[in-house]
Amino acid sequence: MESPTSGGSSTVLSGISPKQMRSGRRPASMLRVQLACGFLLAILPSLLFTGGDVGFMVSDPNAFTTVLLSLFAFGLALLMFRRVEVFPGVGVMGNLLPTIAIVFTVTMAAILFFRLDYGRFSLGASFAALAIFLFALGWFGRKAIDHAYYLVPSQSTRQLAAVPGATWVVLDSPGTKIPRDAAIIADLRLDHSHVWEREIADFVLQGYKVFHIKQVQEMISGRVQIEHLSENSLGSLAPSESYSSLKRAGDIVFAIAALPILLPLFVIVAIAIKLDSPGPSFFRQIRVGYRGKPFSVLKFRTMRLVENDGKTGRESAKTKVDDHRITKLGRFLRNTRIDELPQVWNVLRGEMSWIGPRPEAEALSVWYSAELPYYSYRHVVRPGITGWAQVNQGHVTELDEVLDKLHYDFYYIKHFGLWIDVTILFRTILTVILGSGAR
Numbered sequence: 001m002e003s004p005t006s007g008g009s010s011t012v013l014s015g016i017s018p019k020q021m022r023s024g025r026r027p028a029s030m031l032r033v034q035l036a037c038g039f040l041l042a043i044l045p046s047l048l049f050t051g052g053d054v055g056f057m058v059s060d061p062n063a064f065t066t067v068l069l070s071l072f073a074f075g076l077a078l079l080m081f082r083r084v085e086v087f088p089g090v091g092v093m094g095n096l097l098p099t100i101a102i103v104f105t106v107t108m109a110a111i112l113f114f115r116l117d118y119g120r121f122s123l124g125a126s127f128a129a130l131a132i133f134l135f136a137l138g139w140f141g142r143k144a145i146d147h148a149y150y151l152v153p154s155q156s157t158r159q160l161a162a163v164p165g166a167t168w169v170v171l172d173s174p175g176t177k178i179p180r181d182a183a184i185i186a187d188l189r190l191d192h193s194h195v196w197e198r199e200i201a202d203f204v205l206q207g208y209k210v211f212h213i214k215q216v217q218e219m220i221s222g223r224v225q226i227e228h229l230s231e232n233s234l235g236s237l238a239p240s241e242s243y244s245s246l247k248r249a250g251d252i253v254f255a256i257a258a259l260p261i262l263l264p265l266f267v268i269v270a271i272a273i274k275l276d277s278p279g280p281s282f283f284r285q286i287r288v289g290y291r292g293k294p295f296s297v298l299k300f301r302t303m304r305l306v307e308n309d310g311k312t313g314r315e316s317a318k319t320k321v322d323d324h325r326i327t328k329l330g331r332f333l334r335n336t337r338i339d340e341l342p343q344v345w346n347v348l349r350g351e352m353s354w355i356g357p358r359p360e361a362e363a364l365s366v367w368y369s370a371e372l373p374y375y376s377y378r379h380v381v382r383p384g385i386t387g388w389a390q391v392n393q394g395h396v397t398e399l400d401e402v403l404d405k406l407h408y409d410f411y412y413i414k415h416f417g418l419w420i421d422v423t424i425l426f427r428t429i430l431t432v433i434l435g436s437g438a439r
Contacts, residue, residue, distance in 0.1 A: 031082075034078060034137065035075075035078065037133065038074045038078055038130070038133055039071060039074060041074070041126075041129040041130070041133050042067075042070040042071050042073070042074040042126050042129070042130065043067050043070060043071070043126075044126075044129065045070070045121075045122045045123075045125035045126045045129060046063055046066050046067050046070065046119065046122045046126070048125075049063075049119060049121060049122045049125075061117065062117050062118060062119050063119060063122070065116050065117060065118050066118045066119040066122045066123050066126075069107055069110070069111070069116070069118055069123055069126075070122070070123060070126035070130075072107065072110075073103050073104075073107045073126065073127065073130060074126075074130055076103050076106065076107075077099050077100065077103040077130055077134060078134075080098075080099045080102065080103065080419070080422070081095060081096070081099045081134050081137065081138070083419035084098065084099065084419050084422060084423050087222065087415075087419075087420060087423050095138060095423075096131065096134050096135055096138060097426065098422055098423070098425070098426035099134060100127070100130070100131050100134070101426075102422065103130075104127065107123075148166075148167040148168070148169045148182070149166055149167065149168055149169065149182075149183050149184075149185055149216075150169050150171055150178050150182050150183070150184050150185070151168055151169065151170045151171060151184075151185050151186070152171055152184065152185070152186035152187070152192070152196060152199075152200060153170050153171060153172075153196075154186070154187045154190050154192070154213075156187045156190070156213050157170065157185060157186065157187060157213055158170060160185065160213060160216065160217065163220060174195050174196060174198070174199040175199070178208075180207075180208075182208060182209075183209050183211060184200075184203050184208050184209065184210045184211070185210075185211050185212075185213050185216050186200055186210060186211075186212070186213065187212070187213045187214075188200075188210075188212045188213075189212075189214075218411065221407075222388070222392055222408060222411055223404065223407030223408050223410070223411050224407055224410035224411045224413075224414050225407050225410075239380060239381050239413055239416040240416060240417065243416065243417055243418065244381070244382075244416075247353060247421070248350070248353070248382075251347050251353050251354055252347075252348065254354060255344050255347045255348050255354075256348075258344060259344065262341055262344060265338075265341070266341070266342065269281070269300055269333070269338060270282070270300070272329060273300060273301055273329060276327055276328070276329040276330075277304055277305075277327050277329075278305065279301060279304070279305040280301060281300065281301060282298060282299070282300060282301060282342060283298075283299045283300065283301040283302070283303075284296050284297065284298055284299075285297050285299070285317075285361055286361070286362045287359035287360060287361055287362060287365070287383070288359060288360060288362055288365040288379065289351050289352065289359050289379065289382065289383050290350075290351065290352075290379060290381070290382045290383065291379055291380070292376055292379045294362055295346065295349075295351040295359075297343060297346060297351075297352075297359060298342040298343055298345050298346060299339050299340060299342055299343065300333055300338065300339040300341075300342060301330070302326055302327060302329075302330025302331070302333050302334055302339050303323070303325040303326055303327065303330055304325050304326075304327055306325060317361035317363045317364050318364070318397040319395065319397065336432055337385075337386070337428075337431075337432050340385050340386075341385075343385050344385075347385070350382075351382070351383075352382055352383050352384060352385065353381075353382040353383070353384045353385075354384060354385055354386070354425075355384040355385070355386055355387060355421045355424050355425065356381050356382050356383050356384030356387055356412070357378045357379075357381065357383055357384065357387050357388075357389065357409040357412065357413075358383060358384065358386075358387050358389065358390060359383035364397065368399070368402055368406075371399055372399070372402065372403055372406060374406075375406060377410070377413075378406065378409040378410070378413070380413060381412075381413055381416060386424060386425075386428040387408075387409070387412060387424065388408050388409070388411060388412035388420065388424055389405045389408035389409055389412070390428070390431070391424055391427040391428055391430075391431055392408055393405055393408060412424075
């Protein structure tokens with residue numbers, strides 16, 4: 001059925017957020033309100049420090065520069081916050097902390113580069129007001145999703161009703177009265193009865209927001225699922241070539257910048273591995289990478305050297321929970337992800353990126369490609385040291401778990417861009433601190 005999705009505010013866009021689903025306002029009007037409130041808060045500290053003298057703020061260069069920096073910081077922070085909050089699985093603080101950290105870093109870099117004079121207390125107070133405003137924005141946005149969502153009855157929407165975290169109301173019949181700001185979810189690819197087709201069209205004409213269930217599922221789970229094995233629905237997932245080139249340049253810059261810090265650490269860890277267990281400090285393994293090309297990945301060795309125990313290459317490549325081959329030092333290196341850091345060499349060689357789907361051992365990749373449709377599509381972007389699947393799921397090897405991992409990889413490819421990379425970066429830091437997801 002095409003008509004309900006063809007006009008007005010009912011159009012389902014990728015990257016919809018819970019606030020957009022619940023709000024009766026258009027996103028543009030919401031943005032204007034947020035900008036107005038935020039800009040007022042950004043200049044309020046400067047007004048207070050000048051005793052409310054607007055003329056002094058304009059005439060004093062330091063005060064004027066502080067106001068401009070505050071407005072710049074707020075605009076950048078709001079842009080970032082609105083971009084990263086659409087990604088699921090992250091709390092308000094998980095979005096707020098990276099936003100404030102990056103905005104603070106960019107602002108201070110601009111101050112140092114242009115040698116700007118500014119009011120330290122005013123700018124500090126503006127950042128505090130900015131953090132409070134963004135926290136309130138995120139908190140009230142999360143509160144908005146506590147309301148009910150109305151589902152046009154079908155097998156897929158009834159399955160959605162079983163997902164925890166929201167109140168789902170399955171519409172019993174056409175003509176049911178629902179609130180004016182309700183979000184309506186339907187399977188728009190299903191051939192509904194003529195009565196329900198007219199009802200969905202009426203919802204659109206009355207100004208209700210009608211969303212396709214697939215995008216709601218994607219928003220909740222952070223995964224892109226393959227619906228029909230007989231057709232390839234992934235044509236729209238082609239990544240941005242321009243961002244890919246920009247990201248490659250960033251990978252090189254960050255890798256070169258990180259080397260002076262990492263090289264002393266590499267020496268210490270290599271010596272510790274030598275003392276901990278016999279064998280080389282580094283481990284090399286053939287993995288499948290960008291565009292399906294095999295390459296040799298470099299890691300710190302975290303396992304004991306064992307003789308062939310009769311296992312196949314596929315079984316030997318798997319790392320299980322509490323694998324007996326992992327050394328005590330190796331367990332620590334895995335939990336902190338230090339064992340992955342030598343892959344900076346692979347990043348410099350262009351075989352990997354800092355962020356992307358994790359490359360699998362060649363034996364496992366061959367197995368997964370044979371068993372899971374479209375598995376090889378994950379190789380359309382460079383593999384990464386960390387990725388969307390790693391911060392959401394952790395390390396997995398069995399087919400059913402790898403299928404979920406594949407859906408996470410497709411989600412990353414579909415949303416391939418700066419904002420999801422920023423989200424992954426800060427969630428990786430949190431994962432390292434908590435030591436979760438490692439095997």
